[in-house]
Amino acid sequence: MPVSSERCRPSNACPIRDDGDFVLYWMTAFRRPFYNFALQRAVERSLALGKPLVVLEGLRCDYPFASDRLHRFVLDGMTDHMRHFAAYPVLYHPYVEVGSQAGKGLLEALAARACLIVADDYPAFFLPRMIAAAADRVPVLLEAVDANGILPLRVADRAFPTAYAFRRFLQKTLPGHLLDVPLADPLAGVSLPELKSLPERITTRWPHADEALLSGSPEALKRLPIDHEVPPAPIRGGFVAARETLARFLDERLPFYDERRSEPEGEFTSGLSPYLHFGQIGSHEILGAIFAREGWSPGRLSPESRGKRSGWWGLSAAAEAFVDQLVTWRELSFNGCALGELNDPWRALPDWARQTLARHRDDFRPYRYDLQDFAAARTHDPLWNAAQRQLRLEGRMHNYLRMLWGKKILEWSAGPEAALAIMLELNDRYALDGRDPNSLSGIGWCLGLYDRAWGPERPIFGTVRYMSSENTARKFPVKGYLARYDAPES
Ligand SMILES: Cc1cc2nc3c(=O)[nH]c(=O)nc-3n(C[C@H](O)[C@H](O)[C@H](O)COP(=O)(O)OP(=O)(O)OC[C@H]3O[C@@H](n4cnc5c(N)ncnc54)[C@H](O)[C@@H]3O)c2cc1C
Numbered sequence: 001m002p003v004s005s006e007r008c009r010p011s012n013a014c015p016i017r018d019d020g021d022f023v024l025y026w027m028t029a030f031r032r033p034f035y036n037f038a039l040q041r042a043v044e045r046s047l048a049l050g051k052p053l054v055v056l057e058g059l060r061c062d063y064p065f066a067s068d069r070l071h072r073f074v075l076d077g078m079t080d081h082m083r084h085f086a087a088y089p090v091l092y093h094p095y096v097e098v099g100s101q102a103g104k105g106l107l108e109a110l111a112a113r114a115c116l117i118v119a120d121d122y123p124a125f126f127l128p129r130m131i132a133a134a135a136d137r138v139p140v141l142l143e144a145v146d147a148n149g150i151l152p153l154r155v156a157d158r159a160f161p162t163a164y165a166f167r168r169f170l171q172k173t174l175p176g177h178l179l180d181v182p183l184a185d186p187l188a189g190v191s192l193p194e195l196k197s198l199p200e201r202i203t204t205r206w207p208h209a210d211e212a213l214l215s216g217s218p219e220a221l222k223r224l225p226i227d228h229e230v231p232p233a234p235i236r237g238g239f240v241a242a243r244e245t246l247a248r249f250l251d252e253r254l255p256f257y258d259e260r261r262s263e264p265e266g267e268f269t270s271g272l273s274p275y276l277h278f279g280q281i282g283s284h285e286i287l288g289a290i291f292a293r294e295g296w297s298p299g300r301l302s303p304e305s306r307g308k309r310s311g312w313w314g315l316s317a318a319a320e321a322f323v324d325q326l327v328t329w330r331e332l333s334f335n336g337c338a339l340g341e342l343n344d345p346w347r348a349l350p351d352w353a354r355q356t357l358a359r360h361r362d363d364f365r366p367y368r369y370d371l372q373d374f375a376a377a378r379t380h381d382p383l384w385n386a387a388q389r390q391l392r393l394e395g396r397m398h399n400y401l402r403m404l405w406g407k408k409i410l411e412w413s414a415g416p417e418a419a420l421a422i423m424l425e426l427n428d429r430y431a432l433d434g435r436d437p438n439s440l441s442g443i444g445w446c447l448g449l450y451d452r453a454w455g456p457e458r459p460i461f462g463t464v465r466y467m468s469s470e471n472t473a474r475k476f477p478v479k480g481y482l483a484r485y486d487a488p489e490s
Pocket residue numbers: 261269270271272273274276277325326327329330333397398399402403406427431433434435436438439440441442443445446
């Protein structure tokens with residue numbers, strides 16, 4: 001089955017050059033060799049043209065929030081790719097910028113010899129602008145391919161105000177798309193002409209990423225002009241670690257997901273969001289693994305499309321709860337970004353939320369902190385400080401505490417717009433999964449996005465849903481969590 005046209009978007013009007021030397025797959029967002037429609041499309045093109053395939057995976061050093069943490073995670077993935085692609089008839093070129101703008105010109109140099117470029121069509125961060133700018137500069141077709149989620153982004157032509165509304169839409173629309181699954185390994189059994197090397201002129205100026213950097217050398221990382229204040233996270237990046245994380249989740253945590261996922265001290269969620277963010281694993285692989293475990297078939301889908309949170313997929317209650325997060329909530333934000341609705345997170349809020357927050361903008365705030373206080377976990381609230389320390393140290397935060405974290409930033413900042421800016425800054429700087437459509441939706445949710453008004457009307461929040469550390473501590477045990485993240489970092 002060829003990759004469906006709903007997922008492929010020509011980004012310029014340039015031709016395919018039949019006499020080019022190779023097909024170029026420019027991997028920027030879907031950093032994985034498996035279940036990847038973009039790689040699959042590039043293989044299709046190579047086979048049709050009878051040309052070699054070059055995979056260029058780049059890592060810039062001047063993107064917002066570039067740090068040891070984010071770089072290490074991507075570099076781990078590149079190491080996996082080097083080993084993986086070595087077994088296939090593909091030329092893999094990992095390129096890591098060693099100075100600002102050093103990579104400029106590489107894509108054009110490759111494009112000058114390519115038949116066409118296949119690129120990743122990701123709807124957030126600086127990536128849409130980068131792809132559009134590149135499409136204008138190259139002389140061949142640049143085709144952007146959507147491997148983001150289960151529903152192709154172009155199927156929904158409107159944004160949705162709530163998860164409920166989106167779920168109803170999915171329940172009507174998804175059955176036609178569920179069987180359109182990317183190939184597990186698009187290079188398996190494929191025979192392509194091989195390109196032994198790129199021209200020396202290219203590899204001299206834009207060499208293969210340094211071995212020391214790829215193998216994890218902290219010194220090599222320190223030489224790059226990125227933020228060294230944000231250290232590597234304790235977890236490893238790359239598709240190998242992503243697959244291990246998925247297997248562990250399915251074996252040990254999924255059965256408890258619906259009942260216990262909100263416990264801050266429990267580890268009952270998947271921990272997959274960093275891998276999903278960097279495209280090191282795709283939703284199809286995750287969903288497929290759940291389907292396989294539960295012996296699922298399309299006949300199990302409910303014919304109803306009432307937007308109910310459970311019972312539609314025909315899976316166990318735990319799996320339904322998980323799939324609702326992975327598909328409904330995740331793809332809601334991808335839909336919002338693809339349609340440009342989430343790009344300005346303040347404007348993205350529903351009218352009632354913007355109005356109620358504006359009405360309470362000048363309310364007295366018993367506690368007021370600025371970005372530095374928040375970043376350093378210097379508030380009066382031990383639970384909040386512990387959550388912020390976890391984010392700084394580990395690049396992650398439990399979902400329940402993440403909601404509380406955002407609500408308190410709203411309560412303790414100078415105003416809602418300042419709170420929004422602080423949340424975005426801290427989340428995108430420290431969280432491995434930040435800079436994602438889910439970052440915008442999660443942070444927006446703290447201010448009323450995809451939610452409804454809640455009474456009673458309160459100071460600062462107005463009718464935006466309120467949360468408190470005291471309630472959290474009443475609902476769940478948090479002593480162990482507090483002890484774990486209590487000590488300020490040295
Ligand atoms: C203030 C705030 C900021 C957030 N920032 C981010 C972010 O930068 N990146 C990010 O991926 N998520 C973000 N979220 C959503 C959510 O907290 C994380 O997706 C989740 O905690 C990731 O952990 P997990 O992979 O173990 O999730 P699981 O519970 O195992 O869920 C599986 C997957 O479903 C998706 N998912 C789960 N919950 C949500 C949700 N509420 N909204 C959208 N998708 C969801 C994620 O892709 C997640 O990896 C944020 C939420 C809040 C309240």
